[in-house]
Amino acid sequence: MSLTLCNHLYSCTFISSLHQSHNFIKLSPNSLKFSPNKSRIRILYPTRRKRVIISAAVNGYSAVQGSNSDETHVDFGEKVRNFVENFRAILPGGRWWKFDDDVQIEMMAKSVSVWKALSRMWELISEDRVLVFAAFAALIVTALSEISIPHFLTASIFTAQSGQVAVFHRNVRLLVLLCVTSGICSGLRGCFFGIANMILVKRMRETLYSTLLLQDISFFDAETVGDLTSRLGADCQQVSRVIGNDLNLIFRNVLQATGALIYLLVLSWPLGLITLAICCALFTIMLFYGKYQKKAAKLTQEFTASSNEVAQETLSLMRTVRVYGTEHHETQRYNKWLDRLADISLRQSAAYGIWNLSFNTLYHSVQVTAVLIGGMSILAGSLTAEQLTKFILYSEWLIYSTWWVGDNVSSLMQSVGASEKVFQLMDLSPSDQFTHQGLKLEKLSGRIEFKDICFYYSSRETVSVLQHINLVVHPSEVVAIVGLSGSGKSTLVNLLLRLYEPKSGQILIDGYPLKDLDTKWMRERIGYVGQEPRLFHMDISSNIRYGCTRNITQEDVESAAKQAYAHGFISALPNGYKTIVDDDLLSGGQKQRIAIARAIIRDPSILILDEATSALDAESEYNVKGVIRAVRNDLKTKRTVVVIAHRLSTIQAADRIVVMNGGRIVETGSHMELLKKDGMYSQLTGRQADAVA
Numbered sequence: 001m002s003l004t005l006c007n008h009l010y011s012c013t014f015i016s017s018l019h020q021s022h023n024f025i026k027l028s029p030n031s032l033k034f035s036p037n038k039s040r041i042r043i044l045y046p047t048r049r050k051r052v053i054i055s056a057a058v059n060g061y062s063a064v065q066g067s068n069s070d071e072t073h074v075d076f077g078e079k080v081r082n083f084v085e086n087f088r089a090i091l092p093g094g095r096w097w098k099f100d101d102d103v104q105i106e107m108m109a110k111s112v113s114v115w116k117a118l119s120r121m122w123e124l125i126s127e128d129r130v131l132v133f134a135a136f137a138a139l140i141v142t143a144l145s146e147i148s149i150p151h152f153l154t155a156s157i158f159t160a161q162s163g164q165v166a167v168f169h170r171n172v173r174l175l176v177l178l179c180v181t182s183g184i185c186s187g188l189r190g191c192f193f194g195i196a197n198m199i200l201v202k203r204m205r206e207t208l209y210s211t212l213l214l215q216d217i218s219f220f221d222a223e224t225v226g227d228l229t230s231r232l233g234a235d236c237q238q239v240s241r242v243i244g245n246d247l248n249l250i251f252r253n254v255l256q257a258t259g260a261l262i263y264l265l266v267l268s269w270p271l272g273l274i275t276l277a278i279c280c281a282l283f284t285i286m287l288f289y290g291k292y293q294k295k296a297a298k299l300t301q302e303f304t305a306s307s308n309e310v311a312q313e314t315l316s317l318m319r320t321v322r323v324y325g326t327e328h329h330e331t332q333r334y335n336k337w338l339d340r341l342a343d344i345s346l347r348q349s350a351a352y353g354i355w356n357l358s359f360n361t362l363y364h365s366v367q368v369t370a371v372l373i374g375g376m377s378i379l380a381g382s383l384t385a386e387q388l389t390k391f392i393l394y395s396e397w398l399i400y401s402t403w404w405v406g407d408n409v410s411s412l413m414q415s416v417g418a419s420e421k422v423f424q425l426m427d428l429s430p431s432d433q434f435t436h437q438g439l440k441l442e443k444l445s446g447r448i449e450f451k452d453i454c455f456y457y458s459s460r461e462t463v464s465v466l467q468h469i470n471l472v473v474h475p476s477e478v479v480a481i482v483g484l485s486g487s488g489k490s491t492l493v494n495l496l497l498r499l500y501e502p503k504s505g506q507i508l509i510d511g512y513p514l515k516d517l518d519t520k521w522m523r524e525r526i527g528y529v530g531q532e533p534r535l536f537h538m539d540i541s542s543n544i545r546y547g548c549t550r551n552i553t554q555e556d557v558e559s560a561a562k563q564a565y566a567h568g569f570i571s572a573l574p575n576g577y578k579t580i581v582d583d584d585l586l587s588g589g590q591k592q593r594i595a596i597a598r599a600i601i602r603d604p605s606i607l608i609l610d611e612a613t614s615a616l617d618a619e620s621e622y623n624v625k626g627v628i629r630a631v632r633n634d635l636k637t638k639r640t641v642v643v644i645a646h647r648l649s650t651i652q653a654a655d656r657i658v659v660m661n662g663g664r665i666v667e668t669g670s671h672m673e674l675l676k677k678d679g680m681y682s683q684l685t686g687r688q689a690d691a692v693a
Ligand SMILES: Nc1ncnc2c1ncn2[C@@H]1O[C@H](COP(=O)(O)OP(=O)(O)OP(=O)(O)O)[C@@H](O)[C@H]1O
Pocket: 221, 457, 459, 460, 465, 483, 484, 485, 486, 487, 488, 489, 490, 491, 492, 613
């Protein structure tokens, strides 16, 4: 049965119930609609390393399976109990407020303390510490000027009332000076903190991006692009508030609150202590609120990342979505995450409401207490009206500052929550390939030897993909690897490209272990054309030059394009080699030809071609055969060619054919030798011949 969640709140109840019971679902019959042709409910939680799938057999769900008449028999007592339970759930601290139900704990990044997060941020910005110090200096001057204003304001009014002209003028002059100073320093403070923040976010993104680019390929097998771009975008943006907003305002308000408190205690210590007690209560509420917001922020980041993941996947597969007419389904898939985001936001807003309510209540209680006790003190003659006015002004100041501190601490907590995953990713060590300084040979002849290679992908440890592969490819030899789909051909090439490391065995290049060779040096000497070549969003010329470290002229580009049979169609494009392309603007065959030109221009000692298996067959075959022919005819440049071949004519052009099955090499030899053997190869060619016939 498929399940439609009628409204957002019910969806939360549903998900919560799923988590609570794990096996049994408690659902409100009103909230769900079932269609009879499916049998499972699946909820996917994207996690960093795995997706948790909760499946619930709906057929075993008797309460909903029954007719609607069940609903009418719910007795009054049950209804009241449900009402009371729901009411208790929405009270502060109730079940509705808890986030734990919403998400598996392993999807969260390791929690970092505020101090740890701040010290990490300081590491990133410490290079520009002068700017930060200048910002803090401006902040201190602003805070001190602002906190002195109410004193001189009140003093000016009361000195005018009592006719002390000289003192009145001095107070007004000081007032003007304080206003001007606080105005200027406030501007400088905002500007310096803003710049410091911009630097922090820029460094954070730079560091994160460069760390990601240096990870092993297996890291990208486990992470999704949408998730990573979300860390770079939304998460870093959230952290951007830390210095420019949160810290800046926290420090300002802490300073002002401290000043106001001292002033109040000097003015009247009993009233000062009462105000302090109220502020402590406010601060305690604020701590709970801050923690709550931090957790909410972490979930918001997770769900934003998940929604980005869905959007990115759908938009990049837009043609498939259109052809299969799944727009509505995809919208629902996206909406599911939006609903969860809205749910978090709903609770955040409700928490904000409670926080504001507490503040208002406590704020007004300070006013009332001050007027009551202060008024009685005036009547008793122990306090003047001027002192009480100052007291009320400063107590307002104190409580407002406490409120601001609370507000900004909660915002800081949110930023810290958002930064956790970013720091976790930033802490990843780069792949060994980038840290290890390997050997650089004087000359590479292109001899490749696979020695007893075994391999499985870390994401599927139980599935052995290559088993005891032994193969020698001689310099300038053209070797075709053939076999059924999934037999491990591309994996073998991936190991040669060092995208993955063998689990056992060794790959030798010119007799040297591939692991000992300098990866960058080695890759510069390999040309690779994948089965589905991808192009960058830049002009064709730049796409062909991509990654080539030697000096390249436009003639070199055109010559490589001619060898790859790409010159003709490129010249026919409106802007020729300057035409901006990307993955969608050219046909599969045209992209492949550009990728071949990109491989040829490097003048590689080892050329690896993965022939396309799909609809491109004929064109791909023509292109690949052309490259092999060119290698054969060009006696000056010696190249070893490894081609993963699917077509008979490509295979025949090879010096040697290696047949793979189930991760093993089962046959090797020339076309004729293998046909005579009447083994797997002859079966494969027989099948292809039948297909052509
Ligand atoms: N990144 C990966 N993570 C986990 N398993 C993978 C990964 N890439 C490939 N595999 C699995 O490894 C096995 C071999 O795949 P491989 O791509 O090497 O086969 P192939 O012979 O090149 O197939 P084809 O001719 O269809 O391209 C397959 O079972 C595949 O599902």
